[in-house]
Amino acid sequence: MPTDNQIKKNAVLEARGITKRFPGCCANEQIDFEIKAGEVHAILGENGAGKTTLMNILFGLYQPDEGELYFDGEKVDFKSPLDAIKKGIGMVHQKRKLVMAHSVIENIMLGHPHAGEILNFKRVKQEVTELCEKYGFKLDLNAKVWQLSEGQRQSVEIIKALYRGAKVLILDEPTSALSPPETRNLLDSIRTMAESDLAVVPFITHKLPVVLDISHRVTVLRNGKVTAQFATEGATEKSLAKSMVGREVIIKLDKVEVERGKPVLEVENLSAYSEKDYLALKGVSFTIHEGEIFGIAGVSGNGQEELAEVLAGLRSATTGTILLDGEDITRNSTLERWRKGVGYVPAERNEVGSIADYSLIDNVAMNYYFEEEYVPRGVINYKGLRELTENLIAEYNVATPGPDVNARALSGGNLQKLILARVLSRKPRLIIASLPTQGLDVGAIEFVQNKLLQAKKDKAAILLISGEIEEALSLSDRVAPIYEGELMDIIPWTDAERDNVGAMMAGIKPKVESL
Amino acid sequence: MWELFVRSLDASIVLAIAALGELIGQRSGVLNVGIEGVMLFGATFGFIVAQTTGDYTTGFIAAIAIGALIGLMHGVFSITLGVDQVVSGMGIWILGFGLTTYIGNPYTGPLGMARIDRIGGMSPFFYLALALIILTWFVLNKTSLGLKIRSVGENPAVAEVSGIGVNRIRYMCVIVSGMLMGLAGGVYGLSYNPVWNYNFLMGWGFIALALVFFSMWNPFIMFGGAVLFGALWQLALSPEFILPGVMSRYLWRMVPFVITVVVLVVMSTRWFRTRWGAAKPEALGMPYRKEG
Numbered sequence: 001m002p003t004d005n006q007i008k009k010n011a012v013l014e015a016r017g018i019t020k021r022f023p024g025c026c027a028n029e030q031i032d033f034e035i036k037a038g039e040v041h042a043i044l045g046e047n048g049a050g051k052t053t054l055m056n057i058l059f060g061l062y063q064p065d066e067g068e069l070y071f072d073g074e075k076v077d078f079k080s081p082l083d084a085i086k087k088g089i090g091m092v093h094q095k096r097k098l099v100m101a102h103s104v105i106e107n108i109m110l111g112h113p114h115a116g117e118i119l120n121f122k123r124v125k126q127e128v129t130e131l132c133e134k135y136g137f138k139l140d141l142n143a144k145v146w147q148l149s150e151g152q153r154q155s156v157e158i159i160k161a162l163y164r165g166a167k168v169l170i171l172d173e174p175t176s177a178l179s180p181p182e183t184r185n186l187l188d189s190i191r192t193m194a195e196s197d198l199a200v201v202p203f204i205t206h207k208l209p210v211v212l213d214i215s216h217r218v219t220v221l222r223n224g225k226v227t228a229q230f231a232t233e234g235a236t237e238k239s240l241a242k243s244m245v246g247r248e249v250i251i252k253l254d255k256v257e258v259e260r261g262k263p264v265l266e267v268e269n270l271s272a273y274s275e276k277d278y279l280a281l282k283g284v285s286f287t288i289h290e291g292e293i294f295g296i297a298g299v300s301g302n303g304q305e306e307l308a309e310v311l312a313g314l315r316s317a318t319t320g321t322i323l324l325d326g327e328d329i330t331r332n333s334t335l336e337r338w339r340k341g342v343g344y345v346p347a348e349r350n351e352v353g354s355i356a357d358y359s360l361i362d363n364v365a366m367n368y369y370f371e372e373e374y375v376p377r378g379v380i381n382y383k384g385l386r387e388l389t390e391n392l393i394a395e396y397n398v399a400t401p402g403p404d405v406n407a408r409a410l411s412g413g414n415l416q417k418l419i420l421a422r423v424l425s426r427k428p429r430l431i432i433a434s435l436p437t438q439g440l441d442v443g444a445i446e447f448v449q450n451k452l453l454q455a456k457k458d459k460a461a462i463l464l465i466s467g468e469i470e471e472a473l474s475l476s477d478r479v480a481p482i483y484e485g486e487l488m489d490i491i492p493w494t495d496a497e498r499d500n501v502g503a504m505m506a507g508i509k510p511k512v513e514s515l
Numbered sequence: 516m517w518e519l520f521v522r523s524l525d526a527s528i529v530l531a532i533a534a535l536g537e538l539i540g541q542r543s544g545v546l547n548v549g550i551e552g553v554m555l556f557g558a559t560f561g562f563i564v565a566q567t568t569g570d571y572t573t574g575f576i577a578a579i580a581i582g583a584l585i586g587l588m589h590g591v592f593s594i595t596l597g598v599d600q601v602v603s604g605m606g607i608w609i610l611g612f613g614l615t616t617y618i619g620n621p622y623t624g625p626l627g628m629a630r631i632d633r634i635g636g637m638s639p640f641f642y643l644a645l646a647l648i649i650l651t652w653f654v655l656n657k658t659s660l661g662l663k664i665r666s667v668g669e670n671p672a673v674a675e676v677s678g679i680g681v682n683r684i685r686y687m688c689v690i691v692s693g694m695l696m697g698l699a700g701g702v703y704g705l706s707y708n709p710v711w712n713y714n715f716l717m718g719w720g721f722i723a724l725a726l727v728f729f730s731m732w733n734p735f736i737m738f739g740g741a742v743l744f745g746a747l748w749q750l751a752l753s754p755e756f757i758l759p760g761v762m763s764r765y766l767w768r769m770v771p772f773v774i775t776v777v778v779l780v781v782m783s784t785r786w787f788r789t790r791w792g793a794a795k796p797e798a799l800g801m802p803y804r805k806e807g
Contacts, residue, residue, distance in 0.1 A: 082678045097676055099669040101797060102662075110666050111677030115659045277786075 012037045012199050013058070013089070013168045017067035020053050027224045028053050031067070035168060038197045040190060042211045042232070044204050044244055045221035046441030047412055051203050054221070058170060059091045060084040071168075090161025094172040096153050100146040104139055108160045131162055134196070135189045150177040150300060151186075158189075162198075169193065171202045175210050179299040180469060180502030187214050205441055208237045209470075220244055245442050255493070256453045260477075261290025263326075264461035265311075265430050270320035271485075272306045280306040282485040283319065288430070288461040293452065295476030296465045296487075298505055303485035304465045305347065308434040311463065312344040313337045324430060335370060343367075343428030345419055347435040347465070349412065353419045356408040360400065360418060363407050364389045367422045392421035397447070413444030420451055431455055434465045449475060469502055483507040519749060521636065527745030528644045529703045531738050533723035534730070535644075535651055536695025538737060540586075541727060542655060543688035544668035544798040545593055548604030550696055551720025552611025553585045557700025559615040562711050563622055571631060575701045582697015583690050585611075590689040594682055597802035608720075616713040626709035640702050644738075647695070652734045664688060668796035671803040681803050699723070718772065725775040728782050732796065747771045 011034035018031040028050045035041045045051045056062040058069070060078030069076050071087050078084045081091070098107050109115040109124045116123075125141055132139055137155045145153060154177065161169055174190075175183045190200050191214065204211055211218060212232060220228040220243045228243040265288040274280035281303040288294040298304045309315035311322060313334035322330045324340055332340070346352040354363050365385050368374045374384050389403040396417045400410060407415060416436065423431065433452060437445040452475065456462055466472040472479050479496050480487040481504035488504035537550050547553070557578035565574025585607060592603040631639065655661035663684055666674040671681040703716060722744055730737030751767035781787055 081676050085676075085678065097670075097673045099666050099673050099797075101669050102666065106662055106666075107673075110662055110674065111679050115662070117660070118658050119662060 010036045011070070012072055013201075014070040014073075015054075015058075015067065016070070018054070018057060018064045018069070019066040020057060020062060020064050022053075028057070028064070029224045031221075031224075031226055033219045033226065033229065035199045035201055037167070037199050038194050039217060040194050040200045040202070040215045042202050042204055042215035042218045043221065044208075044211060044218055044240060046244055046443065047205060047439070049221040049244075049441075050224035051205075051221060053224075055091070055170060055172060055203055058084065059089060085164055085166075088165055088167035090158075090164060090166025090169045092154060092157045092161060092169070092171045092174065094176065096150075096157065098145045098153055098156060101144065103142055103144055104148075104156050105141040107145055107156060108141075108163055112164065128159060128163055131159055135159075135162070135192050136185065137189060151179070151182040154178070154186075162193075166198070168199045168201060171200065173204060173207075174202050175207055177300060177467075179506040180499075181506045182299075183210070190214055205439075208240050211240060212237065222246060241442055255474075256456060258291035258456055258459075260292055261459060263287045263289050264324065265463070266321075266323040266326075267311075268321045268323075270307070270310060270322065271318040272303075272310045272315055273318060274303075274306055279318070280485050281310065284482075284485075284487050285320075286480060286487065286490060288463060290459045290461055291456055292478070293456055293462040293464050293476045295472035295479040296463065296482050297469055297472035297479055297501055298465075298467065298482035300467055302482050302505075304482050305434065306485075307482075308344070308347070308432050308463070308465055311430075311432050312342065312346075338367065338426075339370065341427075341429035343423035343426060343431045345416075345423055345431065345433040345436050347438065349415050349419055354407040354415060357406050359406055360393070360398075360403045360410075361385050361389045363418065364392060364403075364422050367426060388425075392418065392425060396421040396451075413440045413447075416440060416444065416448060420448060424451060424455055427458070428460060431460050431462045432465075433462060435467060436464070437471060438467065445471075469498060469505070473498065473501065481505045519753070520746075521638075523746045523749035524641060524742065525638050525707050525745070526748050527738075527741040528638060528640045529699050529707055529719060530723050530726060530744055531644045531741035532640070532647065532702060533696050533699035533720060534726040534737050534741060535647055535734060536582075536692040536699065537724055537727045538730065538732060538734060539651060539664075539695070540689050540692030541799055542668045542732060542796055543664045543685045544671065544796055544801065544803070545590070545685055545689050545692070546600045546604065546800045547586075547589055547607070547689070547692060547696075548601055548724060549585075549589065549607025549611065550604075550724050551716060551718065552604075552608035553582055553693055553696040554700035554703065554720045554723075555611040555615045555714070555716050556581045556585055557697030558704030558716060559619045559622075559700075559711065561697075561701035562626060562704040562709070563619065565628065565705055566622060566626055569628065571628070571705060574705055575698065578697045578701025578704075579694045580697070582693040582695070582700065584693070585697070586690045586693015587686075589693065590686045593802060594685050594689070597804065600800050600802070612714060619711055619713065622711050623713075624711065626705065626711070628709070630709075631706050638706060640706060648734045648738050655734070665796075668798055671798055675803075685803075696720075722771055722775055725778055729778045744771050744774070747774065 014034040015031055018028055020028045031054060043051060053062065057064050060081045060083050076087055105121060105125055105128065108128055109119065114120065114124055114127065128141060137159055139152065139155055139159065145156065154174065174186060178186060193200055212235060215232045217231050218235065219226055222244060268285050269283045270281060271279060271283050272281040284307065286294065296304050296307065306315060310317050313332060317330055321328055324342065329337055329340060350356060368385065374381050386403055393400060393403060398414050398417045400414060410418065436448050436452065440448065452462060452464065464472065464475055473493060473496055476493055478490055478492050479501060480490045481501050483505060484507065488509065533550060533554055537547060540547050560581040561574040561578030564577035565571055589603055589607060592598040593600040634642065655665060663674065663679050667679065667681050667684045675681050703719065704711065708715060726737055726740045726744065729740045747770050751770055
């Protein structure tokens with residue numbers, strides 16, 4: 001730890017020996033760091049490394065059991081988020097903290113002293129517009145928040161925090177919901193903030209290139225402790241990943257060459273409405289073959305969720321046909337599809353993929369309840385299911401005390417392993433994997449990706465929906481960027497360029513010569 | 516004809532004031548389905564106090580005060596204790612029905628006081644209701660307090676992080692809401708129908724409740740709805756005025772309730788919600804607990 005007073009004076013936020021204990025998990029132990037004005041200081045760690053706990057302490061949601069926080073060299077004791085805001089800490093959560101029904105300007109002025117007793121829209125608008133211009137945000141202040149994209153909503157929260165006078169801006173996974181061009185804009189804005197002497201603290205799980213790109217310094221957490229603290233200059237993705245996970249991680253997957261077999265899934269002119277009754281999927285057509293991973297790359301909310309649901313039989317198709325091994329399954333129920341060899345790994349693993357208060361056995365049973373072997377004459381054979389679950393737990397390294405605990409008790413990575421185990425163990429012909437690695441840490445991502453590649457070797461056809469351009473490119477044999485319900489192009493991986501795919505994900509049509 | 520219109524407006528005023536109370540509470544996220552009970556309390560206490568003291572003003576003060584008290588009670592249940600708001604509201608309705616029947620029984624019969632003077636041919640409460648509606652609209656949409664109330668009703672967690680005392684705002688709204696419901700009951704029992712009988716409100720509270728949903732939480736649409744419902748009600752009492760001989764008066768009397776049911780059904784369809792969206796306070800009916 002630097003004891004030099006000169007440095008301490010510069011630190012705008014400093015943590016000394018922060019310790020927080022919970023019964024069981026996610027504690028913080030003796031966390032020390034200092035964040036200087038004008039610095040982008042990334043905090044890196046896997047899920048369960050204690051990032052969330054630390055963030056909640058900095059924002060006053062939790063009080064540390066031991067240790068002290070200093071703001072501008074003065075000891076502070078945040079009892080609530082409001083205390084933290086008043087001192088000058090701005091927090092942009094991953095889960096949006098905005099009133100969806102209100103306009104942008106109403107959200108920004110809520111609780112702000114400049115709002116006035118009778119709302120002074122003119123003054124606030126002027127001041128907020130100046131702020132937006134300074135940091136390069138483009139926002140329609142009169143738009144309702146529910147109309148905005150996820151990226152724009154994040155900008156609203158950042159502006160709200162800055163307008164509140166934040167000197168330290170904490171960003172939780174700031175690029176996770178953004179398209180590549182949006183990410184570039186945000187990173188530019190963050191650079192401008194640092195130049196204006198703000199301290200920016202992004203908390204990041206796995207977007208290592210982002211860390212390398214913008215941060216000046218990195219603090220790495222593992223198991224609730226600080227394991228490394230260094231200047232970003234000279235660091236590489238490999239070195240970051242190693243200090244995060246504690247071992248070498250393979251960042252680039254080697255392509256698995258599998259001979260492409262006959263077509264398994266043929267989709268023709270498929271359209272569907274979304275939950276909100278607009279046409280979310282607009283006539284997409286594609287084919288996936290045996291031993292092929294077909295990647296759909298897109299920013300959340302562009303129709304890929306609907307596509308997965310239509311294929312799984314959870315949403316009805318407005319137009320189009322779905323052929324599985326040449327057989328029309330467009331009007332088949334979900335159960336019929338499972339029986340014919342469709343496997344579904346839903347994006348919402350807590351809401352759709354599992355029942356939180358059911359045991360792991362019951363959760364596994366959800367893909368097996370219709371099999372005579374496990375449910376003879378309608379009576380559940382718990383003995384058989386228990387055996388099956390135990391085998392899956394062992395085979396997929398699911399960290400759990402046993403098959404009887406509730407799904408709620410599993411971490412995201414372990415729950416995903418269980419869901420994957422349940423789907424893959426049925427040896428499906430078609431696997432629909434919707435955001436299979438979202439929110440997982442580096443170790444679990446590696447595991448899930450390897451399992452998908454294994455399934456590919458076993459001649460399954462895999463539809464991979466991903467928001468991560470790297471993932472889509474490194475796993476898929478062909479990639480289709482999706483934008484507003486349409487596939488922009490279908491590109492073999494050998495021809496796919498990162499920037500080109502990124503641009504198409506943001507709705508920029510491919511250049512004519514590439515067609 | 517004019518007389519019928521004025522009389523129907525009198526009914527509209529009662530509905531409008533009560534619905535306004537409900538609307539304010541709902542905008543802060545607290546649903547009170549016991550509005551009928553609160554109005555019965557207001558009507559009965561206002562009636563008894565006015566008859567005993569011989570003074571209208573004291574009667575109205577009593578009606579408002581008992582409304583505030585019941586509102587506070589609903590607040591303690593649904594805000595502090597986090598009870599299901601529908602359960603608490605139904606409790607208030609049953610309590611109101613039972614207790615007012617018991618307390619008011621000896622007072623059965625007419626009020627026996629001179630009618631309240633009309634101003635410009637209208638009930639003075641007409642002007643009061645208009646003023647309250649405009650005031651409510653202004654406060655909700657143009658002031659900081661209104662923004663706070665709306666935010667608390669939409670997303671209390673966000674409001675809390677923005678430095679707003681969620682529970683304080685909700686208590687304030689639920690008490691004001693009770694006061695207006697009590698006042699509406701008072702207007703009913705002292706001006707519109709000053710003859711006490713058990714359950715003499717006959718379900719008007721529920722119509723007011725439906726009106727709030729009908730209005731999409733906008734005070735002006737709500738007033739329009741109140742005028743419509745008042746006219747229907749009056750028509751049901753004397754259908755021979757407009758459509759002599761068409762249908763029995765008992766069928767006509769059902770009309771406002773049928774419309775209430777239809778409105779609520781239509782409003783709860785997916786089609787309606789996606790078409791009009793975002794109008795209903797997102798956190799309506801949900802108790803709020805601080806994080807951490």
